[in-house]
Amino acid sequence: MTQVERSARTRSALLEAAAQGLSRYGYGNLVLEEVAREAGYTRGALYHQFKDKEDLALAVVEWVDTTWWHEVGEPAENQPDAVSALIALARRHTVFCRRDVARVMMALRVEFGDQDHPVGREIQRISRTLVKRCATLIEAGRRNGSIPPGPPAKAVALAFLGAVEGAVIALAGQAPHDELLAARVAAGVLGLDSSHGA
Amino acid sequence: MTQVERSARTRSALLEAAAQGLSRYGYGNLVLEEVAREAGYTRGALYHQFKDKEDLALAVVEWVDTTWWHEVGEPAENQPDAVSALIALARRHTVFCRRDVARVMMALRVEFGDQDHPVGREIQRISRTLVKRCATLIEAGRRNGSIPPGPPAKAVALAFLGAVEGAVIALAGQAPHDELLAARVAAGVLGLDSSHGA
DNA sequence: TAACATACGTACATGCATGTACGTGAGCGA
DNA sequence: TCGCTCACGTACATGCATGTACGTATGTTA
Numbered sequence: 001m002t003q004v005e006r007s008a009r010t011r012s013a014l015l016e017a018a019a020q021g022l023s024r025y026g027y028g029n030l031v032l033e034e035v036a037r038e039a040g041y042t043r044g045a046l047y048h049q050f051k052d053k054e055d056l057a058l059a060v061v062e063w064v065d066t067t068w069w070h071e072v073g074e075p076a077e078n079q080p081d082a083v084s085a086l087i088a089l090a091r092r093h094t095v096f097c098r099r100d101v102a103r104v105m106m107a108l109r110v111e112f113g114d115q116d117h118p119v120g121r122e123i124q125r126i127s128r129t130l131v132k133r134c135a136t137l138i139e140a141g142r143r144n145g146s147i148p149p150g151p152p153a154k155a156v157a158l159a160f161l162g163a164v165e166g167a168v169i170a171l172a173g174q175a176p177h178d179e180l181l182a183a184r185v186a187a188g189v190l191g192l193d194s195s196h197g198a
Numbered sequence: 199m200t201q202v203e204r205s206a207r208t209r210s211a212l213l214e215a216a217a218q219g220l221s222r223y224g225y226g227n228l229v230l231e232e233v234a235r236e237a238g239y240t241r242g243a244l245y246h247q248f249k250d251k252e253d254l255a256l257a258v259v260e261w262v263d264t265t266w267w268h269e270v271g272e273p274a275e276n277q278p279d280a281v282s283a284l285i286a287l288a289r290r291h292t293v294f295c296r297r298d299v300a301r302v303m304m305a306l307r308v309e310f311g312d313q314d315h316p317v318g319r320e321i322q323r324i325s326r327t328l329v330k331r332c333a334t335l336i337e338a339g340r341r342n343g344s345i346p347p348g349p350p351a352k353a354v355a356l357a358f359l360g361a362v363e364g365a366v367i368a369l370a371g372q373a374p375h376d377e378l379l380a381a382r383v384a385a386g387v388l389g390l391d392s393s394h395g396a
Numbered sequence: 397t398a399a400c401a402t403a404c405g406t407a408c409a410t411g412c413a414t415g416t417a418c419g420t421g422a423g424c425g426a
Numbered sequence: 427t428c429g430c431t432c433a434c435g436t437a438c439a440t441g442c443a444t445g446t447a448c449g450t451a452t453g454t455t456a
Binding site for chain 1: 412413414415416422423424
């Protein structure tokens, strides 16, 4: 096996183990020796691939973020209208979260709150852009009448994302009901008829 | 000041500081010296009032649980019908959560997941009874036709509580929109018309 | 008022996780 | 094939939070 191949393999193994560990225990309770052992290595390999614990966590966050946009964000925004985009986002997010990896974001957001920590700041940055895009979709839907009026779009977007995430985590991948229930949640927050949940 | 009075005062001060600390930093990241300082004491007082960190956390959980039932659970169950009870639960829970203290449950549930920790077990026990009571309400509402059919009542109850909690936390006490949005979420999960959200 | 109990502060010991320095063996170019 | 670099393991040092033992001062009871 060549060196670059070997290095990439161990790096991704460590990333996956770290993602699972972060979603289960959070950042503070995450023990790097456990992460390395889970991936089949020791802390030596981990500190060779990543500068420190924070660097590892940021790498995990970035990895989850990019795969999320690939599997959830982009397909949803390619929908023809705003309502379809928002419902698709809820459904795809649900499917995405069936892998426990997705709980990483939730766990870290809860853990760091509004603290001044690099990982927390990155999580906040990602969340803010997501909220902005959802708010834009909501405003578009309201302009063409497909979404009824209500609280400010930003507040609705916050509630939308929080509610979908909360429901998905509570259901913990209870397929196949999770997808329908997430759609119901999304429709409810937006003030749509229950028919949109089906 | 008499001794029992003095002791009760410091105990409640420590409990409140611990609740705030737990909701902000979680269990693992909670530093007992900070808790004591926030309450105006030192770790000596804390270890005199509570056996150890775990005992303190369990006391906080119990305190939050009883106040929750007093301010949210019981008033909601006194509603005449199942739908009113569930919507009232969502609204009252939102108001309850405007004090950041309520984030304690969410933070601890995320942190301990399904781990074998006394605090995690207690959180799970409380959550399970809540889910059961919600499921009972949903089944009652379906029997008399006020709630349309859908996924199993237990799954709906899980999604209901998770979505409301997620929305409330995301909104972070953005009164007054939070209450309306929580009601919308609740109605949506149950499959009701959007009119119930108003 | 004298003896005791209680509330709380202080100082020390322990464990544990992180980060770093160093050693080893396998690729890789000259 | 010789020397270098890279991937990884091992061993040590440091910091930090917990828990405990002990000291002190203020109520409390006889």
